[in-house]
Each structure stands twice: as C-alpha cells, then as structure tokens.
Amino acid sequence: MTGQDLPLQNGTVPLVEKRGFGTLAVHAGSPHDPVTGAVIEPISLSTTFAQTSVGSPVGLYEYTRSSNPNRDNFEQAIAALEHAKYALAFSSGSATTAVVLQSLAAGSHVVSVSDVYGGTHRYFTKVAAAHGVHVTFSPCIELNVEELIRPNETKLVWIETPSNPTLGLVDISKIVGVAHRHGILVVVDNTFMSPYVQNPLDHGADIVVHSVTKYINGHSDVLMGVAAFNSDALKERLTFLQNAIGAVPSPFDCWLAHRGLKTLHLRAREATKNATAVAHTLEASEHVISVNYPGIDSHPQRAIAVKQHRDGMGGGMLSFRIKGGQEAAHLFCKYTKIFTLAESLGGVESLCEVPSSMTHAGIPKDQREAAGVFDDLVRMSCGVEDAEDLKADVLQALKLAVLPAVSNGTNGSA
Numbered sequence: 210m211t212g213q214d215l216p217l218q219n220g221t222v223p224l225v226e227k228r229g230f231g232t233l234a235v236h237a238g239s240p241h242d243p244v245t246g247a248v249i250e251p252i253s254l255s256t257t258f259a260q261t262s263v264g265s266p267v268g269l270y271e272y273t274r275s276s277n278p279n280r281d282n283f284e285q286a287i288a289a290l291e292h293a294k295y296a297l298a299f300s301s302g303s304a305t306t307a308v309v310l311q312s313l314a315a316g317s318h319v320v321s322v323s324d325v326y327g328g329t330h331r332y333f334t335k336v337a338a339a340h341g342v343h344v345t346f347s348p349c350i351e352l353n354v355e356e357l358i359r360p361n362e363t364k365l366v367w368i369e370t371p372s373n374p375t376l377g378l379v380d381i382s383k384i385v386g387v388a389h390r391h392g393i394l395v396v397v398d399n400t401f402m403s404p405y406v407q408n409p410l411d412h413g414a415d416i417v418v419h420s421v422t423k424y425i426n427g428h429s430d431v432l433m434g435v436a437a438f439n440s441d442a443l444k445e446r447l448t449f450l451q452n453a454i455g456a457v458p459s460p461f462d463c464w465l466a467h468r469g470l471k472t473l474h475l476r477a478r479e480a481t482k483n484a485t486a487v488a489h490t491l492e493a494s495e496h497v498i499s500v501n502y503p504g505i506d507s508h509p510q511r512a513i514a515v516k517q518h519r520d521g522m523g524g525g526m527l528s529f530r531i532k533g534g535q536e537a538a539h540l541f542c543k544y545t546k547i548f549t550l551a552e553s554l555g556g557v558e559s560l561c562e563v564p565s566s567m568t569h570a571g572i573p574k575d576q577r578e579a580a581g582v583f584d585d586l587v588r589m590s591c592g593v594e595d596a597e598d599l600k601a602d603v604l605q606a607l608k609l610a611v612l613p614a615v616s617n618g619t620n621g622s623a
C-alpha cells in the first residue's frame with residue numbers, strides 16, 4: 210500500500226467526498242494487498258486470527274464474527290457511496306431491519322409507511338411486538354406523521370421510497386423536518402434506488418438500509434444487507450448488536466458483493482435507460498391501463514424524483530396494469546422471453562412478476578387494492594440487456610397475453 214493510495218481508503222469524509230461515484234465505487238475500501246501487491250483483495254476465510262501474546266493480535270482482527278478484512282472493506286465502500294461515516298453489513302436485508310429494530314428499548318413506538326417490503330411488514334407486525342416494540346403504519350405519511358408521533362414513545366420513522374410495487378415516492382426531507390423536531394430518527398430503505406440514484410443521508414435521514422441482495426450486489430448470487438449512518442452513538446450500539454446477534458455475512462459474500470458494487474454506477478445507468486424505454490413503450494400500448502415509473506412525467510410525484518434522485522433518474526423498477534385482468538398479467542409474465550418470471554430485483558438480468566399472486570399474495574385483497582396493487586399489476590425489474598430487445602419482448606408478450614384474456618371476457622380493467 211503506498212501513501213497515495215490512502216486518501217480513498219482512510220475513510221475521512223472530506224477526502225472521500227472529493228471523488229466521483231464511479232471512482233469511489235472502484236477504489237473505496239479496496240487497498241492493494243500490502244504483502245503481495247495483489248490489486249484485488251484476497252478472501253480471508255480464516256475464522257480466527259493469531260495473537261503474539263494474550264490480547265495482542267498480529268493485525269486488526271481476532272474472530273471473524275466481530276470483524277474480518279472483507280467485511281471491513283465492503284463496509285468502507287458503502288460508507289463512501291452513501292456519504293456516511295460508518296456502514297455495517299449483515300447476513301440479509303431482513304437481518305439489517307431486525308437489528309435496527311432490536312436497537313430500540315422495550316416500549317418504543319415506530320411510525321412506518323404502509324407499503325413497506327413484505328418481509329419488513331412481517332417483522333414489524335409479527336416479531337417486533339415480542340420485544341415490546343410497536344409499529345403504526347400510515348398510507349400517507351407526509352400528511353399525518355406528526356399526529357402519529359407519540360410523545361416520549363416514538364423513536365423511529367421508517368420510510369421506503371420508492372414503494373414496492375407501485376413506485377410511490379416519499380419526500381425524505383419533509384419527513385425528516387417533522388421527526389427531528391420531536392427528536393426522532395428517520396430510517397430510509399434505499400434498496401430500490403441504490404446509492405447511485407439516491408443518498409437519503411444527504412436529505413437528512415439518520416440511517417439508510419439496503420438489501421444488498423438487489424442492486425448493490427447486482428448479480429442475483431448473494432444474500433446480504435447493510436446499514437449506513439453518521440452517528441457515533443449508533444455506531445457503538447449497532448456494532449455491539451452486529452456482534453452479539455451474529456447475523457453477519459460470510460467473507461466470501463462480502464467479497465462478491467464488493468465486486469458487484471464496483472460496477473453499480475454502470476448498471477444503474479443502464480437499468481434506468483432500459484426502464485425508461487420500457488415505460489414509454491408500455492404507455493403507448495393500447496393493452497396497458499397505466500404505468501408506474503418515477504422517471505417519466507406521468508408519475509404523480511415526478512417533482513420528488515427530480516429533487517431527490519440523481520439527475521431525476523427513475524431507477525430500474527416499474528410496474529403497470531395490463532388490460533385483461535389477472536389472467537393477462539399471468540400470461541404476460543409467461544410469454545416474455547427475456548424478462549424471466551421470478552421474484553427479486555436489481556440484477557443484471559430483467560425479471561417480471563405479478564405482485565398480487567406472488568410477492569404481495571399475503572396481504573388481504575382490500576388492503577392490497579387500497580395501495581394500488583390490483584390483480585392486473587405486473588412488476589418489472591429492468592436489467593442491463595439492450596433496450597431494443599426489452600421493448601420488443603414486452604410488445605410481443607402484450608400481444609399474446611391480452612388478446613386471449615380479453616376474448617375470454619375476463620377484462621378486469623374496472
């Protein structure tokens with residue numbers, strides 16, 4: 210490691226902030242191996258690290274659950290990209306949510322947006338209560354967060370923006386303004402946008418969390434999560450829980466996710482370009498009722514995207530209502546040839562799914578529809594294939610899916 214490598218790696222915020230996103234993605238947390246000069250870090254699979262005398266480890270490490278070189282490097286890279294002082298990695302996005310909730314004392318209250326990720330909803334409603342933490346959900350948090358706050362009890366406001374699967378946006382700084390007036394922390398799940406498109410801490414949020422499984426790793430081959438923040442007190446509390454609970458990722462997964470992260474800017478730009486092209490194609494189709502995509506002008510909260518997202522980008526996720534009801538939605542996902550019918554998102558390959566029958570099937574129909582998740586809604590994760598191929602795939606699948614469904618008299622577009 211030479212002196213001139215250090216500015217990107219020593220984690221000091223002023224030096225880090227001078228670099229562009231792509232430079233940081235490639236170099237932050239990526240020291241050359243000081244012994245061999247290897248440009249890519251080795252994977253440290255060792256679970257334990259030698260000590261020369263009791264209490265004097267050879268290097269920085271003692272036992273891998275507490276810390277290891279690959280996790281440290283990944284965390285440093287995420288901290289740089291989310292404009293945070295600290296980042297902590299966990300074994301999944303869900304474990305990250307669990308640890309943040311477990312940091313609250315019994316008797317704490319949380320206010321959350323209603324349409325959070327399904328697993329987050331499950332943890333909030335079925336697990337948090339067991340350790341005395343209660344969550345109130347709001348479908349319009351920008352309007353009523355203040356009245357939902359309970360003096361001395363509410364400790365967190367939880368936001369997910371864009372929401373899943375309808376891509377509704379929340380104005381982060383507006384929520385932060387109210388929460389901070391009451392001394393309450395704001396957490397933003399930034400999984401759908403990735404740190405390239407949106408940096409919630411820049412809008413005043415206190416903690417940003419990710420399912421690394423999605424855009425950050427980006428290759429659909431690692432399950433992992435991460436939280437990033439600036440507070441020293443949070444660093445102490447969450448580091449303690451990371452080690453005490455032990456829901457940590459393996460060194461191999463950290464290494465893979467870090468490799469994926471190095472091309473996040475390239476992937477996020479391509480995915481946005483593709484999603485924008487697909488959204489316009491869908492909007493122009495006679496077989497489509499409506500399109501939800503924050504990157505185009507028809508989105509009702511487009512102004513928030515312009516304010517909150519890099520260059521007003523919409524990201525790679527969109528959803529749309531197809532004419533012909535649930536049957537057409539199912540057929541569409543069956544007939545696409547490039548979009549694979551599967552759950553999850555954020556990988557290099559394009560995916561599609563029907564939320565009401567798959568990711569959101571557990572939510573009662575009336576609640577689902579109140580949130581805009583109709584049986585004819587299709588969710589798409591645009592990958593980094595060629596836009597022309599994705600557009601052609603969507604058009605041929607629409608044609609095959611809608612005509613039989615409509616002629617069967619199952620047009621559920623009402």
Ligand SMILES: *Cc1c(COP(=O)(O)O)cnc(C)c1O
Binds near residue numbers: 328329373398434
């Ligand atoms: C996938 C996802 C999670 C959960 O992450 P896992 O890594 O699957 O545990 C949380 N939030 C959002 C928005 C997600 O898409």
